[in-house]
Amino acid sequence: xxxxxxxxxxxxxxxxxxxxxxxxxxxxxxxxxxxxxxxxxxxxxxxxxxxxxxxxxxxxxxxxxxxxxxxxxxxxxxxxxxxxxxxxxxxxxxxxxxxxxxxxxxxxxxxxxxxxxxxxxxxxxxxxxxxxxxxxxxxxxxxxxxxxxxxxxxxxxxxxxxxxxxxxxxxxxxxxxxxxxxxxxxxxxxxxxxxxxxxxxxxxxxxxxxxxxxxxxxxxxxxxxxxxxxxxxxxxxxxxxxxxxxxxxxxxxxxxxxxxxxxxxxxxxxxxxxxxxxxxxxxxxxxxxxxxxxxxxxxxxxxxxxxxxxxxxxxxxxxxxxxxxxxxxxxxxxxxxxxxxxxxxxxxxxxxxxxxxxxxxxxxxxxxxxxxxxxxxxxxxxxxxxxxxxxxxxxxxxxxxxxxxxxxxxxxxxxxxxxxxxxxxxxxxxxxxxxxxxxxxxxxxxxxxxxxxxxxxxxxxxxxxxxxxxxxxxxxxxxxxx
Ligand SMILES: [Zn+2]
Numbered sequence: 001x002x003x004x005x006x007x008x009x010x011x012x013x014x015x016x017x018x019x020x021x022x023x024x025x026x027x028x029x030x031x032x033x034x035x036x037x038x039x040x041x042x043x044x045x046x047x048x049x050x051x052x053x054x055x056x057x058x059x060x061x062x063x064x065x066x067x068x069x070x071x072x073x074x075x076x077x078x079x080x081x082x083x084x085x086x087x088x089x090x091x092x093x094x095x096x097x098x099x100x101x102x103x104x105x106x107x108x109x110x111x112x113x114x115x116x117x118x119x120x121x122x123x124x125x126x127x128x129x130x131x132x133x134x135x136x137x138x139x140x141x142x143x144x145x146x147x148x149x150x151x152x153x154x155x156x157x158x159x160x161x162x163x164x165x166x167x168x169x170x171x172x173x174x175x176x177x178x179x180x181x182x183x184x185x186x187x188x189x190x191x192x193x194x195x196x197x198x199x200x201x202x203x204x205x206x207x208x209x210x211x212x213x214x215x216x217x218x219x220x221x222x223x224x225x226x227x228x229x230x231x232x233x234x235x236x237x238x239x240x241x242x243x244x245x246x247x248x249x250x251x252x253x254x255x256x257x258x259x260x261x262x263x264x265x266x267x268x269x270x271x272x273x274x275x276x277x278x279x280x281x282x283x284x285x286x287x288x289x290x291x292x293x294x295x296x297x298x299x300x301x302x303x304x305x306x307x308x309x310x311x312x313x314x315x316x317x318x319x320x321x322x323x324x325x326x327x328x329x330x331x332x333x334x335x336x337x338x339x340x341x342x343x344x345x346x347x348x349x350x351x352x353x354x355x356x357x358x359x360x361x362x363x364x365x366x367x368x369x370x371x372x373x374x375x376x377x378x379x380x381x382x383x384x385x386x387x388x389x390x391x392x393x394x395x396x397x398x399x400x401x402x403x404x405x406x407x408x409x410x411x412x413x414x415x416x417x418x419x420x421x422x423x424x425x426x427x428x429x430x431x432x433x434x435x436x437x438x439x440x441x442x443x444x445x446x447x448x449x450x451x452x453x454x455x456x457x458x459x460x461x462x463x464x465x466x467x468x469x470x471x472x473x474x475x476x477x478x479x480x481x482x
Contacts, residue, residue, distance in 0.1 A: 013181025026163030054342035068106035115140035187215030187240030215244030223251040277403035334359035
């Protein structure tokens with residue numbers, strides 16, 4: 001890297017990126033980043049004291065300004081002063097996706113209601129504020145969750161969530177030795193409308209050092225163009241949906257373009273877990289450090305893998321709990337992740353059910369950060385299956401069975417269907433070397449791991465239909481539907 005490039009990185013990281021974000025009402029990005037770098041090493045008691053203080057303020061604010069919470073707290077007979085310890089937050093019932101869909105307006109601070117029509121009429125993409133939003137009367141931005149597994153959730157924010165996400169991403173890159181201003185290629189949810197030379201994308205490249213590339217529904221010419229753009233920009237960080245990064249890696253391995261002049265130093269995947277076979281794929285193609293972000297559009301980034309492999313929670317901005325349901329069969333399993341946004345936002349999420357399974361635990365991580373971690377992160381509740389004798393099967397079990405090791409050589413595609421009667425139906429697109437002995441081998445493996453009370457039947461097909469969203473559904477769970 002030349003001296004001038006270094007100066008350019010410093011200017012982008014410390015001036016143009018934070019300043020332009022400020023004008024978009026994503027305030028304090030750099031300040032928050034510097035705070036986060038300190039607080040991640042605070043003693044756990046100090047972090048929890050901070051969370052408790054923020055939670056009490058939040059209850060006071062939401063109870064006064066958001067009609068949904070006014071009613072909810074009243075129903076629960078809860079006053080802000082009743083929150084004395086972090087255990088007391090359990091007095092508030094968890095918030096469901098359905099409630100957010102049905103009561104979007106009531107969840108919003110009433111003072112922002114006059115801004116709703118302006119946010120709804122915006123022709124910008126979800127989460128994109130109007131230019132110079134900081135100086136406008138109506139700062140509200142409409143956003144939607146991705147809805148890859150269900151109906152999307154609409155919500156409003158004022159830039160605070162995005163600003164926090166930026167600061168958190170700066171910290172994450174810092175964990176891997178990269179400073180603000182580092183060049184990054186971002187593979188995002190744009191495809192057909194992708195214009196590599198549009199004004200916005202050029203501004204992001206110059207002022208933020210972000211090369212925006214399409215990350216969904218790509219064909220070989222799209223990938224070829226992306227590779228050219230990447231080689232020209234030489235980003236050190238590759239950022240994108242897990243599916244986009246693995247898609248790019250598969251293309252590079254197959255088409256074998258000349259990559260001698262470029263290699264990333266860090267790959268950041270998000271929006272879906274990074275399974276072992278995907279990690280191995282990215283390593284073999286990019287030969288670089290990897291991390292994964294767990295988060296959602298509604299509450300922002302929740303947790304991040306550190307270089308030592310722990311999934312550290314963003315404890316400064318969120319309160320993350322793991323709640324077991326009352327189902328006796330689930331008693332000794334990790335519960336569902338519940339998240340509260342602690343900082344002031346016009347539409348607070350208080351005890352929001354994420355629909356993911358995991359366990360909040362002390363870190364004790366070799367990296368030295370005191371932030372709590374999520375252990376046994378098992379994926380979406382809808383994809384977790386309980387056998388008739390109460391064993392819990394996570395998606396990872398199938399990934400290991402079919403995507404790693406020798407079965408990955410015999411199977412082209414697969415899909416697991418959990419039936420209502422708690423039996424399992426396997427759809428398999430076999431490769432030519434799949435033999436009756438292969439099936440017997442898989443059966444032995446399943447009997448050992450799923451117990452023998454779970455009936456399993458095999459169906460051999462030539463093709464597996466995609467979900468209406470275009471996503472490949474590896475797991476279909478009919479067992480938990482009413
Ligand atoms: Zn760590």
